[in-house]
Amino acid sequence: MKNNIYKFLGLFFIIAVAFTACEEDDSVNITEPDPALMLDSPTSSNVVLNFGLPDNPALTVTWTDEVTGSSSYDIQMDIVEDFNNPSTVGTSSTNSFALSTSELNAILNSLTTSSLENVPLFVRVSAGGTLSNVIEFSVTAYPVDGAEITNPSANDSFLLSSSTVDDTAITIDWEDTNTTSTTHEVQLAISGTDFANPVPLGSVTDESSFSATHGDLNAVVLSLGAQADNANDIDIKIVSTSVNTSGATDTRTSESVTVSITPYSAAFPNLYLVGDATTPGWNNNNNNTVVFRNQDAANNYVYTGYFNVGAFKLLETPGQWQPQWGTNDGSTLAVNPGGGSDPGTFNVATAGYYTYNFTTVGEGGSFTVTSYDATSDPIYGSIAIIGTATPNGWDDTNDTNLIQDSNNPHLWYLNNVELTNGGEMLIRADDQWNNVWRYTGSDELYGQANLAGSGDNFPFNAPTGFYDIWFNDLDGSYVIIPN
Incomplete structure (x- = not known):
């Protein structure tokens, strides 16, 4: 009997709870969010x-x-x-x-x-x-504007001196919104040329200042074609380059600042090729080919010619391995002046004609290399010098012939030829007057002759004596070297 009562009471409790729960559910209000x-x-x-x-x-x-x-x-x-x-x-x-x-x-x-x-x-x-x-x-984000040069100021003047070649001559400061993973290159150009042919003074990474010595600044200013012992207006700009993790490159350029720089006269050595990519091979005293000179920039060397597959370096003195020039990174120059470590080689992967352009600055500098198409350039049977400065004078039946390089038909040389002070001469092909290279105003024993039917003869104002002559008929470059 008691069990039945308990069952009844339990059933009543469940029904009551269920009824209460239903009442609570009926009272819930679901609120929709306001439109927005x-x-x-x-x-x-x-x-x-x-x-x-x-x-x-x-x-x-x-x-x-x-x-x-x-x-x-x-x-x-x-x-x-x-x-x-x-x-x-x-x-x-x-x-x-x-x-x-x-x-x-x-x-x-x-x-x-x-x-x-x-x-x-x-x-x-x-x-x-x-x-x-x-x-x-x-x-x-990444920056859009270039750096802003804060020093030097426009129209500042700099007088360079050979007595303080290792002292700081100029400091360039700038501000840049990009403070990390960025290389800033300081470039110089003759004012008014719109940086058509800039020369780098140097570069720094993740810094906002660069200083150059009298010697280094002098070399760069002369390489621009500036006149020694004269005030030259020079433009300065900063080229900022960033590389991200995917290898993309972002380059920004500052506004330029124009200053006045007076360089001093400086002598730069001849440079000679050595290496299996060149005619003399790895023999440092094998009539090594000279690298031609820019008559308007004493520390600029330009050579257009044929290269074998292989490598090469540059020497200052035939028969000596130092000073020796090369590259360790494929774009800048390095040198062992003697007693240091030799730099790496310039490498030629494919045989052919190339133009190498070297600009030396102190114990460094830069270089570029571009392919050269020589297929339309004539190959001459002979190249000779003629004129009162040469051994046979103006006797056009007895020119003083140069020797054709065995590896490069456009390269010519003659060793130990006597040249006479106060005389003059021309360079001509095939013992004829059809192809004659003429004087273009160089004050040095090197330059770039002009292939023309008329014009000036080369004046020879160096002392009478014996000289080596090198000539490139691709671009008219010549070098005369005293023995």
Whole structure:
């Protein structure tokens, strides 16, 4: 009997609980969110802009509009959350808006953010006075403008001296928004040439200052063709180069500053080829081919000719291995002046004609190499010198012939020929007057002759004596070397 009572009471309790629960469910109010203009994206919290992919999508903003019914939305950005000075970066008639890498980067730079630093950026949408919620994300931008030179000032003057070759002559300072992983190269050019043929003074990485000695600055200024012992207007600029992790390169250039530099006269040595890519091979005393000289820039050496597959270096004195010039990185020059470590080689992977351009600066410098197409250049049967400075005078039946290089039909030389002071001469091909190379005003025993039907003879103002002569019929370059 008791058991039945307990069962009845239990059943009554379950029914009561169930009834109460049903009453509570009937009293629940489900509240729908108010209609709103709501940003759904961007969802990424961090955006890194890659200057190597300027056209790639960088940021897409999407939103839901349940209140305005607008057909025009303004997308606004700011670097502070309260949007004290919002920038409208675009307008959309749909519910989305996209920016490319370069577009977003330009916006960031216009907002004066710090380039290459992770900075916060806030975005919202405005439609007819209704504002959406704000979404924050961070962006790493890259700089657009070049560095700004702060020293020297325009029109500063520099007088260089051979008595202080190792002292600092000039210090160039600059400011740059990019402070990391950037190489800054200081370039010089004759003022007014728009840097058509700049020469690097030097470079630094992750620094904002560069200093050069009297000797190094003098060499670069002379290599530009500036006149020694005269004030020359020289333009200076900074070329900043960054490389990102994907290997893309970003290059920016500063505005130039013009200064006055007075260089001093300086003598630079001849340079000679040695190595299996060249005719003398790895013999340092085998009538080694001279590298021709730029008559307007004493430390600029240019050689156009044929190279075998192999390697080569440059020597200052035939028969001696030092001073020896080469490269350790494939773009800059290195030298062992004696007692140090020899530099690496210039390497030729494919046999053919090339133009090598070397500019020495102190114990360094730079070089370039380009292919040369010699297929349309004539190959002459003979090249000779003729004139009162030469052994046989103007006897055009008895020219003083040069010897053709065994490896390069455009290269000619003659050793130990006597030349007479006060005389003059010409260079001609095939014992004829059809192809004659004439004087172009060089004050040195080297230069680039002009292939012309008429013009000046070469004056020979050096002492009477014996000389070696080298001539390149591809570009008219010549060097006369005293024995």
